[in-house]
Amino acid sequence: MMTALTESKLLYKGPDWDFDLIRRVHEACGEIGVGEMGLDPYPNQIEVITVEQMLDAYASTGMPLFYRHWSFGKEFARNEALYRKGYQGLAYEIVINSNPCIVYIMEENSATMQTLVIAHAGYGHSHFFKNNYLFKQWTDADGILDYLEFARGYIAKCEDRYGQEEVERVLDAAHALQSHGVHRFPRKRMADLRSEQKREEERRRHGEQLFNDLWRTVPVGKRKRDKDDDARRKALLGLPEENLLYFLEKTAPRLAPWQREILRVVRLINQYFYPQRQTKVMNEGCATYVHHRIMNRLHEKGQIDDGAFLEFIHSHTSVVMQPGFDDRRFGGINPYALGFAMCCDIERVCNDPTDEDREWMPDIAGRGDAYGALRDIWANYRDESFISQYLSPRVIREFGLFRVVDDEEQEEMNVAAIHDERGYRKIRRALSKHYDIAYRDPDIQIVDVDLAGDRKLILQHRVLDGITLEESDAEKVLQHVADLWGYDVKLVEQDDNGTLHAEHSASPRRPFM
């Protein structure tokens, strides 16, 4: 068998695989991915797992270890029910943005699927994680696993010390706010995650050393009242602040240190996922394009046979299928489909542009070296800018994209643009906006605190296009904010013209102390 394989250059025959085969496949993919396409992935760590372990991984957002919380149990239960009843297949792989890059592969996959998965995750995603500017800027691939370990340990310790229920309450509140717990703009360089743990220990030690009861008795001079008290107060508190968790962690008056630390844990972990939310299309597009290239080249070089190639094509086409809006299977735009189509289109524009392409993308049209252009794009864009720059009229036509405006005031919805000369730009702009996280997540900021009076915290939702917050959820989240803050909280929904849309308020019911 071995001799037959080496003679015919085939990597494998049939669906069976073993560890040696995985190694050979990884090498062969590397020759193409790194050698021909010039990718620069992290070293890979491939882990073989079972179905149950895959469900486990699903439950903890794909991470190999996570702190404990009931919501992950719920997630597991949901996925398990769906999977057991056959409503939902499992992903073939999960990949983790860490160094080395961890790729989970399922034991049930056939040899071809393992090859596909290694090409997709081990070279595609891994290259993207290592090179995209958002990931470089925001995530610390070297430290994430250590930090998760710390988080898990820290929260378990808190549970021992303060009781499961108390910790759960803090986590519930933190989770409710986690979409508003990210810094959207880099301020100072984040300390790397490894030193986070040290920092927390040092701070506690320092506090213990400095404690001196005498200071309490020293009389404090009366504060002078400033004229522009307002501005000064806001500046001191760093208001307005859109990172609610950060603000509460730093300034909520009544939280215990461990509660602040838990807020911080949730915030930092969420910050780590922030780039992934902004690069779904590009990340999947990159990985899909890479696996497509690699599998094709393997077939051209005679390293996989026709049967394997057909199996690959079958699974590839179902991944990149985009059902139309009127299809029962439609569930939004498939990021794999759009990303893959755009990457292929960029390759075409580089090598074989039409006049239209020259007009729309003069910077890359006909420049050759498609791999170089793609690498450059993968490194320097996110979904929103990627689409607004590189969604070509051709892809718009292929997808039959059209824009519909649904105004509450009108009786019917209105088709605002279709794939024609007048529509391309409008569609491109509209679609790009949909991938802009800052637009998709409601813009909520802490605008003021009544320091002199009853310490009421005032939040503002900047209403866009007249869309207010989902009421019942907003109230519940606000309740969590009130509990964390310890005093009354008000949320004002206002648009840029100053029109008030809604107002919610909450008082702490069981404040954290």
Next chain:
Amino acid sequence: MHIIDRRLNPGGKSFANRQRFLRRARAQVRKAVREASSTRSIKDAGKGGEVSIPTGGVHEPVMRRAREGGVRDYVLPGNKKYIEGDAIPRPQQGGGQGSQASDSGEGEDEFRFALSDEEYLDLYLEDLELPDLAKRQVAGAKSVQWRQAGYSVSGPPSRLSVPRTLRHSMSRRIALKRPKAEEIAALRAEIEKLEREGGRFDELQKLRAELEQHLARAKRIPYIDPVDVRYRRLESNPKPIAKAVMFCLMDVSGSMNEHMKDLAKRFYSLLYLFLNRRYEHVDVVFIRHTHEASEVDEQTFFYSRETGGTVVSTALFKMAEIVRERYPVDQWNIYAAQASDGDNTSSDNAVVLAQLKDVILPICQYYAYVEVGMDDEDDHPGAGEPSTNLWRAYRRIAADAPFAMRKVRHRRDIYPVFRELFAKRPEGVAAESA
């Protein structure tokens, strides 16, 4: 590149999370489990399975935009016929069309997931306990279980442990340097050889002396000595009674209709489930009666028709007879559940009471009487329920015996009645069982 095989890692990584989730949703899950039981078929009553709970309790709120209102703007694929400026009627439910509407499934009212058999039953039978469980277990300590427990130096020949004995024998032989059979044989052969070839006399003499010594030594040190002998030792352990028998008594005379039988059946299956959890082995005996009683199989019990009068005491006699024949009281926990519509020949009541009091109740752990009625019978219990013949009779002994009686009219009553009958009592029995 490394490859790591994680498949053998201990599973159940999410177990702690699952427990937390179940604890959080406990009240709702319990309710769902109990509601589900009324719609399930009897066969599946004890199996785990899917339950759905309202999302409310396990909902995770986040700040997000409302689904309706304002100016929305979608980019959709798959345009076939629209041109700019077309008007499209708004879809009914809002969902489906919107690109953000349906991706996370947040809008569900119900959260469905599967419970394992164990989890299901735990919730289902939570807070219940078998009455008088403890008493019989202690009393039943008479029966013993023999267990292998090491070796002893005395015992019957049938329990001789040959390997042990030979092991001891061998170590003794080695320690005392008993000459081996081969050594003696070799010596003999050498002597013979010297004799044949006419070797030197003194050498021959020396060898002969040596042989002599060897033989004497082999005689003095026996191959197997009484001190080597070992027997497999047995130890007796008191054995808790892990067996229960459940008697299902049912009136099958003409007055019992399908609805009533169904109620009875549900009650029996619950009882069976419950016993099954507590005992290693549960036997079920079905006794049906009209004016005479007979033991039948389950199918016949529930589904075949019979006509005749109603003489309850026959069933009790039958039960006593079966207990005598097959279920010695010191080895079995005996439970009885009787279902009837309450009819009995009036002259029989005295016999029933006597038989119950003197024979049945003393040997029973628990005796439950369920009176099944029609669904549509009077719905205002205040209006003086017509108490039946049997009910009145039983009420006289109900006070001071392991005896319980309830009325059931509707399917949905079964479970509450069952819970009531087997509810954990605040103190008493439970304390003793420790």
